[in-house]
Amino acid sequence: MSVAEHRSAALAVDGLSVRYGALKALDDVSWSVATGEILGIIGPNGAGKSSCFAAVTNSVVHGGETYLLGQPVAGVPTQELAVKGLRRTFQQNSFFGELTVMENAVSVLARDHSTAFSASLLLPWREAATRRAATAAARRLLDRFGIAALHYDKRPGEIPYGIQRLLSVALAYGNGPRVLLLDEPAAGIGGNDMRHLARILLDLRTAGLALVVIEHHMDLIMTVADRIVVIEQGRHLAEGPPAAIQADPTVLEAYLGRTQ
Incomplete structure (x- = not known):
């Protein structure tokens, strides 16, 4: 990957390698994603897709380089990467189950809407104003992802599963990252929920977000992706626009053909 690609990409990974003991989960994988x-990222189960996200966010020991907005971020703790604009979801829903939907949304915006302890004690009106601002921002966040007000006072486990998946994406998005990594956001959903998710992803792209989406639902990924990287047994197998990937005989042999 060239220096120019590093600098122009919102996120670029070069020569990513991951080992779990004797198992080589990733072997010299490179890809990049631009703003907007x-x-x-597709591939069979066990191909190394989720290991890509774990390595990119420095959650596992790995080889290779990662560049966020042109800057190397090897060794930067995961939580600091989130502050710098790189965030991710997981295959399982991620939220605080004991909090309401609204409280979950407020919690992810706390960094931008907080009051110093001394001000909370001495200037209670400022604390109240901060809480109102945080609630208003949380409403805007939930509305952006199509989560209706009737769900705000419910716990996540009490709302439909499709809405839970959207909530996990909304909470990862928070106050707006530069790059969002989504690990199987459509897992367990279909129909209207799938179409709603597709619209959300396309809206985020239009707004200038860089998205990397691991997905097994071929109808979704072929509809929303600008480019697709195929990983097979931890290695980069193919890359290109959806139409080219669908017609690539090596992909059909290694992956797509198995689902037909």
Whole structure:
């Protein structure tokens, strides 16, 4: 990957390698995603897709380099990467189950809407104003992802599963990252929920977000992705626009053909 690609990409990974003991989960994998682009990552179960996200966010020991907005971020703690604009979801829903939907949304915006302890004690009116601002921002966040007000006072486990998936994406998005990594956001959903998710992803792309989406639902990823990277047994197998990937004989042999 060239220096120019590093500098122009919102996120670029070069020569990513991950080992779990004797198992080589990733072997010299490289890809990049630009601002306002959706990159899809597909491959069979166990191909190393989720290991890509774990390595990129420095959650596992790995080889290779990662560049966020042109800057190397090897060794930067995961939580600091989130502050710098790189965030991710997981295959399982991620939220605080004991809090309401609204409280979950407020919690992810706390960094931008908080009051110093001394001000909370001495200037209670400022604390109240901060809480109102945080609630208003949380409403805007939930509304952006199509989560209706009737769900705000419910716990996540009490709302439909499709809305839970959207909530997990909304909470990862928070106050607006530069790059969002989505690990199987459509897992367990279909129909209207799938179409709603597709609209949300396309809206985020239009707004200038860089998205990397791991997905097994081929109809979704072929619809929303600008480019697709195929990983097979931990290695980069193919890359290109959806139409080219669908017609690539090596992909059909290694992956897509198995689902037909």
